[in-house]
Amino acid sequence: MKKLLFxxxxxxxxxxxxxxxxxxFVEHRYTFLGSKSLEVLHNVIWKSAFFSHIxxxxxxxxxxxxxxxxxxxxKNIRMHRIIGSIYVIAxxxxxxxxxxxxxxxxGGLISATGFICLGCIWLITTLAAVVQIKQRNILKHQxxxxxxxxxxxxxxxxxxxxxLLKMLTGxxxxxxxxxxxxxxxxxxxxxxxxxxxxxxx
Numbered sequence: 001m002k003k004l005l006f007x008x009x010x011x012x013x014x015x016x017x018x019x020x021x022x023x024x025f026v027e028h029r030y031t032f033l034g035s036k037s038l039e040v041l042h043n044v045i046w047k048s049a050f051f052s053h054i055x056x057x058x059x060x061x062x063x064x065x066x067x068x069x070x071x072x073x074x075k076n077i078r079m080h081r082i083i084g085s086i087y088v089i090a091x092x093x094x095x096x097x098x099x100x101x102x103x104x105x106x107g108g109l110i111s112a113t114g115f116i117c118l119g120c121i122w123l124i125t126t127l128a129a130v131v132q133i134k135q136r137n138i139l140k141h142q143x144x145x146x147x148x149x150x151x152x153x154x155x156x157x158x159x160x161x162x163x164l165l166k167m168l169t170g171x172x173x174x175x176x177x178x179x180x181x182x183x184x185x186x187x188x189x190x191x192x193x194x195x196x197x198x199x200x201x
Contacts, residue, residue: 010065012156017062019155020054040104049097057094057155060087064149088130091148095123107177114180121188122151143195150191151184158183 023031033041033050040046064087066072073080099119105112129144161182165175 006068009153013061013065013153016156016159017058019159020051020058023051023054035106036104043104046101046104049100053094053097053101056090057098057152060090060094060152061155063087063090064152067145068149088126091122091126091152095119095126095151098122105180107173107180111177111180114177114184118151118154118180118184121184122148125151146195147188147191150187153187154184157187 023033028034063083066083067080067087096119099116102112102114102116102119105115125144125147129141129148132138132144133141158179162175162179165178165182166172169175
């Protein structure tokens with residue numbers, strides 16, 4: 001069962017990790033950008049933050065799952081460290097740009113607060129994991145990276161929750177406000193229970 005869930009998680013991470021590519025092939029009015037006002041779209045800082053967020057967030061999602069494979073990690077320590085370094089840099093860029101974008105979130109204050117909190121927790125857990133591994137606290141590092149990737153995986157859960165809620169309620173706006181929290185809070189609960197079982201390998 002654990003292996004099946006891991007395979008499903010990896011498949012979803014790889015699929016959504018490639019999501020930014022649609023902006024190279026699909027007209028922007030048919031994407032998330034189509035939901036933003038012209039004022040926001042003409043904001044160069046916001047647009048730069050948006051593309052930084054989806055590109056580096058997608059990269060973190062795409063490569064991060066491999067760090068949880070025990071066999072890969074044990075056989076490829078050097079590669080584990082290289083991928084880990086890339087992941088940390090990607091998260092730093094994606095989280096900071098995501099925090100900035102949060103102030104412009106659709107749905108007003110409630111959704112804005114949800115996305116800003118997500119960005120802050122994502123950044124803090126990732127940097128704390130780096131501090132712990134530099135101090136040779138492997139267990140704490142593993143636990144904090146579990147929380148970090150739970151935040152990264154919000155890109156997947158958002159895209160699962162939103163269409164489901166929209167279909168059930170018929171209210172796209174309220175669904176988006178709910179998803180601003182649902183996309184990451186349950187993930188952190190899952191990370192908590194997973195990290196409790198984490199042992200030093």
